[in-house]
Amino acid sequence: MSVVVNKDSVYVLNHCARSLSRDNADARHNYGxxxxxxxxxxxxxxxxxxxxxxxxxxxxxxGQDLNLVTFVCxxxxxxxxxxxxxxxxxxxxxxxxxxxxxxxxxxxxxxFAVPKGQTHYYKFVAGGRVMPDPINPQxxxxxxxxxxxxxxxxxxxDYLVLEGxxxxxxxxxxxxxxxxxxxxxxxxxxxxxxxxxxxxxxAQFSVAYRLDQPIGAASFIDKLLARREQHRLIDYRICLExxxxxxxxxxxxxxxxxxxxxxxxxxxxxxxxDRPGAIAGWDYxxxxxxxxxxxxxxxxxxxxxxxxxxxxxxxxxxxxxxxAHNLTDPATSRLPLQHASKMPAGYFDWAxxxxxxxxxxxEYRG
Amino acid sequence: xASAAEFDIVIIGSGGGGAPIAHTLVGAGKSxxxxxxxxxxxxxxxxxMGLSDYKRDELISDGPEKVLTVPGxxxxxxxxxxxHIEPDLNDEPHVYRDADGGDYxxxxxxxxxxxxxxxxxxxxxxxxxxxxxxxxxxxxxxxRDLRQEVSADVVAEMxxxxxxxxxxxxxxxxxxxxxxINGTRQNQLKPASEDNYQTPLDPNPIxxxxxxxxxxxxxxPYRTPQAVITQDHAPSGRKVGAFADPNFVGGPKxxxxxxxxxxxxYKSSAWIALLRPIFHEPNLxxxxxxxxxxxxxxxxxxxxxxLRDASGRGSTVSGKVVIVACSAIESxxxxxxxxxxxxxxxxxxxxxxxxxxxxxxxxxxxxxTIMPGRHDKSVTIDSDWAxxxxxxxxxxxxxxxxxGGAIYNNTSDQALPISLGRTHGATDLxxxxxxxxxxxxxVGDKFLDFLNTQFGRRLSVSFMANQLPQRDNRIELHDRVxxxxxxxxxxxxxxxxxxDEYLMMTLAAKCRDILAFGGDGGQGKYPVEGYGGVFMSENxxxxxxxxxxxxxxxxxxxxxxxxxxxxxAWNFDNLYVTDGAFMPTSGGANPTLTIQANAFRVGDHLATxxxx
Numbered sequence: 001m002s003v004v005v006n007k008d009s010v011y012v013l014n015h016c017a018r019s020l021s022r023d024n025a026d027a028r029h030n031y032g033x034x035x036x037x038x039x040x041x042x043x044x045x046x047x048x049x050x051x052x053x054x055x056x057x058x059x060x061x062x063g064q065d066l067n068l069v070t071f072v073c074x075x076x077x078x079x080x081x082x083x084x085x086x087x088x089x090x091x092x093x094x095x096x097x098x099x100x101x102x103x104x105x106x107x108x109x110x111x112f113a114v115p116k117g118q119t120h121y122y123k124f125v126a127g128g129r130v131m132p133d134p135i136n137p138q139x140x141x142x143x144x145x146x147x148x149x150x151x152x153x154x155x156x157x158d159y160l161v162l163e164g165x166x167x168x169x170x171x172x173x174x175x176x177x178x179x180x181x182x183x184x185x186x187x188x189x190x191x192x193x194x195x196x197x198x199x200x201x202x203a204q205f206s207v208a209y210r211l212d213q214p215i216g217a218a219s220f221i222d223k224l225l226a227r228r229e230q231h232r233l234i235d236y237r238i239c240l241e242x243x244x245x246x247x248x249x250x251x252x253x254x255x256x257x258x259x260x261x262x263x264x265x266x267x268x269x270x271x272x273x274d275r276p277g278a279i280a281g282w283d284y285x286x287x288x289x290x291x292x293x294x295x296x297x298x299x300x301x302x303x304x305x306x307x308x309x310x311x312x313x314x315x316x317x318x319x320x321x322x323x324a325h326n327l328t329d330p331a332t333s334r335l336p337l338q339h340a341s342k343m344p345a346g347y348f349d350w351a352x353x354x355x356x357x358x359x360x361x362x363e364y365r366g
Numbered sequence: 367x368a369s370a371a372e373f374d375i376v377i378i379g380s381g382g383g384g385a386p387i388a389h390t391l392v393g394a395g396k397s398x399x400x401x402x403x404x405x406x407x408x409x410x411x412x413x414x415m416g417l418s419d420y421k422r423d424e425l426i427s428d429g430p431e432k433v434l435t436v437p438g439x440x441x442x443x444x445x446x447x448x449x450h451i452e453p454d455l456n457d458e459p460h461v462y463r464d465a466d467g468g469d470y471x472x473x474x475x476x477x478x479x480x481x482x483x484x485x486x487x488x489x490x491x492x493x494x495x496x497x498x499x500x501x502x503x504x505x506x507x508x509x510r511d512l513r514q515e516v517s518a519d520v521v522a523e524m525x526x527x528x529x530x531x532x533x534x535x536x537x538x539x540x541x542x543x544x545x546x547i548n549g550t551r552q553n554q555l556k557p558a559s560e561d562n563y564q565t566p567l568d569p570n571p572i573x574x575x576x577x578x579x580x581x582x583x584x585x586x587p588y589r590t591p592q593a594v595i596t597q598d599h600a601p602s603g604r605k606v607g608a609f610a611d612p613n614f615v616g617g618p619k620x621x622x623x624x625x626x627x628x629x630x631x632y633k634s635s636a637w638i639a640l641l642r643p644i645f646h647e648p649n650l651x652x653x654x655x656x657x658x659x660x661x662x663x664x665x666x667x668x669x670x671x672x673l674r675d676a677s678g679r680g681s682t683v684s685g686k687v688v689i690v691a692c693s694a695i696e697s698x699x700x701x702x703x704x705x706x707x708x709x710x711x712x713x714x715x716x717x718x719x720x721x722x723x724x725x726x727x728x729x730x731x732x733x734x735t736i737m738p739g740r741h742d743k744s745v746t747i748d749s750d751w752a753x754x755x756x757x758x759x760x761x762x763x764x765x766x767x768x769x770g771g772a773i774y775n776n777t778s779d780q781a782l783p784i785s786l787g788r789t790h791g792a793t794d795l796x797x798x799x800x801x802x803x804x805x806x807x808x809v810g811d812k813f814l815d816f817l818n819t820q821f822g823r824r825l826s827v828s829f830m831a832n833q834l835p836q837r838d839n840r841i842e843l844h845d846r847v848x849x850x851x852x853x854x855x856x857x858x859x860x861x862x863x864x865x866d867e868y869l870m871m872t873l874a875a876k877c878r879d880i881l882a883f884g885g886d887g888g889q890g891k892y893p894v895e896g897y898g899g900v901f902m903s904e905n906x907x908x909x910x911x912x913x914x915x916x917x918x919x920x921x922x923x924x925x926x927x928x929x930x931x932x933x934x935a936w937n938f939d940n941l942y943v944t945d946g947a948f949m950p951t952s953g954g955a956n957p958t959l960t961i962q963a964n965a966f967r968v969g970d971h972l973a974t975x976x977x978x
Contacts, residue, residue, distance in 0.1 A: 007415075008414055010405075010406055010654070011419075013405070013654075013655045013676040014405030014406060014407065014419065014654070014655065015405070016655070016676055016677075017403075017404075017405065017655035017656075017657075017676040018404070018405070018454070018479070020678075021655075021657075021674065021675075021676055021677060021678040022457070022678060022850035022851065023678065023850065023851045023852050024848075024850060024851075024852055026850075027435075028435050028436070028456040028457060028850070029432075029435070029454070029456055030435070031432065031433035031435065032433075044454040044456070044457050044850075045454065053417075054417045054421075055415070055417075056415050056416050056417050058414060058415050058416055061416070068415075076677070105675070105676055105677045106677035106678070106679075107676070107677065176809055176810065177809045177810070177813065178809075178810075178813060179810060179811070179813040179814035179817065181810065182810050182811050182814065184814075185814065224430070228429075228430035229430045229431055231433065232431070268806075268809065269806075272806045294806060295803035295804060296803075298802060298803045298805075298806075299431075299787070299788075299799050299802070299803050302783075302784075302787040302802065303425075303784055303787070306424075306783035306784055306787070307423075307424060307425050307784060308423045308424065308425065310423070311425060319783070320783070323783060323817065323821055326814075327740060327817060327818050327821060327822070328740075328818050329739075329740065330738065330739055330740055330818075330823065331738070331739065345742070346742075347740050347741070347742055347821070347822050348742055348744060348783075348821075348822065349742055349744065349745060350744065352615050352620070352745070353422050353620035353621065353622060353744065354422060360615050361615050361616055362607070362614055362615050362616045363410075363607050363616035363617075363630055364410070364422060364616070364629055364630060365410055365416060365417055365418075365629075366417070366421070366422075
């Protein structure tokens with residue numbers, strides 16, 4: 001069960017003023033992810049709540065496997081009553097943990113240390129009522145039909161918003177874009193993950209083996225669509241479905257997800273052409289610009305392969321290692337010799353800036 | 367939070383213009399309140415848990431996509447990307463009028479809402495202005511070797527600063543000492559009575575091309591002064607790690623410097639260097655997460671500041687002296703908003719119509735190209751070599767220019783992979799990701815080709831130069847768009863003069879020459895992909911920067927300036943403006959050190975003025 005952590009008031013208020021402090025309720029922050037009347041449209045970056053951050057035990061320095069999760073509730077003029085609490089799968093679904101008022105502000109908060117790599121559901125309890133978090137846009141419907149709020153911690157590689165087939169299809173598309181499924185790239189990637197396992201690196205890196213797409217770009221995109229760029233989920237829902245339909249139309253008797261990469265290459269290339277009818281089987285009334293979706297996909301794929309692994313992609317820092325060790329020496333257009341002792345960290349020593357166990361920096365704690 | 371409490375000094379803004387004043391006056395025993403709109407983000411050593419609010423994570427700086435929803439703008443519906451300490455444009459846009467007369471929202475590069483302001487985010491380049499920068503009117507009046515577009519009426523718009531370089535010099539020394547800056551003095555055209563620099567660290571290997579180019583062209587180089595400490599810094603009580611030891615993995619060269627707050631104590635932000643050391647003094651009060659909505663005055667005396675706290679609750683506070691230092695556009699805006707509901711205030715402040723006028727940025731641009739070899743650009747601060755060649759009087763006269771600027775190389779640009787993707791082919795913060803997203807052919811093997819061509823290979827050399835002051839370049843209040851508090855937002859109208867464009871091309875050509883000569887061992891034939899100035903937008907491969915200055919210039923004549931020589935609003939007893947808004951010309955260098963030096967100067971004046 002996750003433990004309650006004391007976090008000082010300045011920390012909480014630092015996150016609140018920008019998002020929650022305002023005079024008007026204009027729906028300035030709705031890019032299509034909310035219904036017109038949703039009050040979250042007037043909150044800047046409501047996806048930041050609950051706040052997911054690093055955790056460290058100040059007494060013994062432990063805690064790299066945990067995240068600090070801070071729940072914030074707005075209780076202006078005690079509209080929610082004088083007691084607000086939280087129940088959730090990370091602590092107890094029965095016994096609520098109280099939030100505390102932050103100084104004399106309108107904000108009530110409580111922080112927990114929750115393991116990395118997890119997904120949880122929760123609700124607030126106030127005035128005898130149980131309700132989802134009014135600010136966090138992540139919602140999930142439980143098997144009993146009830147609606148709960150959701151959060152996930154860092155290094156989560158579960159698929160949260162994409163269905164299984166959507167995730168597989170997205171993996172095929174991002175595989176086409178990224179350089180890791182070329183013959184050379186695939187060989188390098190296999191070698192890298194094998195070497196990770198052999199050195200007995202931290203358990204989280206072995207997650208790579210469980211993903212069908214080791215670099216995890218699709219996993220990153222799923223997390224991005226679940227939280228920071230929720231407004232783009234609809235683009236993926238529609239376009240992945242249209243891609244599936246197009247592939248079915250082209251090769252009627254086969255599962256699109258098992259088609260060879262040449263079909264995905266052909267699909268990608270046709271999607272750059274926005275003329276209606278350019279892609280046989282694409283329903284332009286549902287999504288008029290496949291090209292726009294490709295632009296989105298390119299940005300997301302790039303970011304997923306090379307962003308910090310805590311965001312769900314670049315698993316085991318493989319993307320960064322690829323940059324370090326799989327780029328050529330421009331003088332020879334060949335890979336530098338492996339045993340070149342002058343540059344043991346290759347062309348990108350990402351580990352020297354980051355904290356253990358991911359990196360080897362002695363000062364920075366993450 | 368107290369209501370209507372009385373402080374000796376109330377300072378609005380905790381960045382380069384406000385923190386030095388707080389530092390000086392707290393030391394002089396005065397009661398000082400610093401109000402900061404943004405959060406107090408902490409380094410590891412400030413934090414009770416020992417973790418910083420700043421992270422080495424590209425997605426902190428390169429935030430998620432948002433969409434502009436402010437209605438009725440030219441770029442309504444456009445994507446934008448902010449970090450967590452830049453304002454959300456939909457809540458607090460700055461609106462610019464573009465060349466076609468349409469209004470569009472944008473982000474300046476270094477506006478930063480947090481304790482320490484822009485100094486948390488910047489790369490730390492801490493150049494002095496040149497002596498000539500202080501007297502550009504005297505220098506240019508009657509000149510016969512000026513280009514023709516710098517006609518007499520253009521010269522008539524220039525102003526000397528009310529004090530010269532020599533008068534500012536002691537405060538440059540003070541700022542350099544107290545902030546904590548590394549660099550080298552030799553070959554600078556800016557004389558210094560003290561050398562307070564710390565020793566620079568080894569340059570990134572890619573910078574050798576810039577050094578070689580400068581040397582081949584006899585553009586005497588010096589190590590770029592940057593606000594990053596490399597040795598223990600006694601004035602701020604900071605100690606550096608043992609990174610001289612080859613087994614120690616640490617130090618400031620991480621690549622996460624420009625556009626990132628530092629989780630450690632290396633970057634000399636205004637918080638780390640100037641405010642944190644005095645944070646526990648009983649006479650300093652700091653209110654982060656608090657916005658000042660407007661000022662209230664009674665005749666020549668500012669009597670109250672109206673505030674909203676982190677919950678949005680309103681209150682007021684007063685001080686014997688009020689300092690406005692929340693970055694030029696926001697400071698001018700705050701003063702205009704205060705005048706909106708109080709015509710007497712507006713008249714007193716802006717009777718001569720100069721508030722908001724002579725808004726300035728910098729002539730900025732440079733050259734960039736792929737160099738021989740591949741280098742780990744992440745082992746860097748932000749810049750290694752600079753030259754004042756284009757700040758010399760000879761260069762200025764030889765080229766018919768009105769003023770000059772500094773040149774320096776950049777190392778951290780595109781050092782990290784996401785920054786490569788998003789800035790590839792981008793010319794400003796409004797064209798991020800564009801080139802990569804549309805390079806549809808870069809997939810698989812071709813994506814690898816892209817990485818092989820671009821990663822760890824690009825070197826850019828930039829210039830930072832004076833921009834011509836023009837009366838019609840100005841800050842106003844937008845008539846329609848309002849922020850999340852219902853206040854009118856800033857509206858910036860600005861155009862480049864033809865001479866600005868000529869100056870930028872001239873200096874950009876020098877940057878190109880540095881790369882052309884540096885890349886092939888001094889022959890001058892190395893191919894340079896692109897060079898130009900910010901005015902060129904789509905055609906330029908210039909790096910991104912934008913400094914906001916002017917709008918409340920200081921001077922000796924109340925009919926011709928907004929502030930007096932001590933940055934006091936002429937017709938007020940107790941109102942001062944000490945961010946970059948005070949500058950009548952923008953200087954031939956990054957402005958932060960000059961803003962800090964001037965703020966120290968004003969602080970010393972206030973300490974002995976008898977006002978408090």
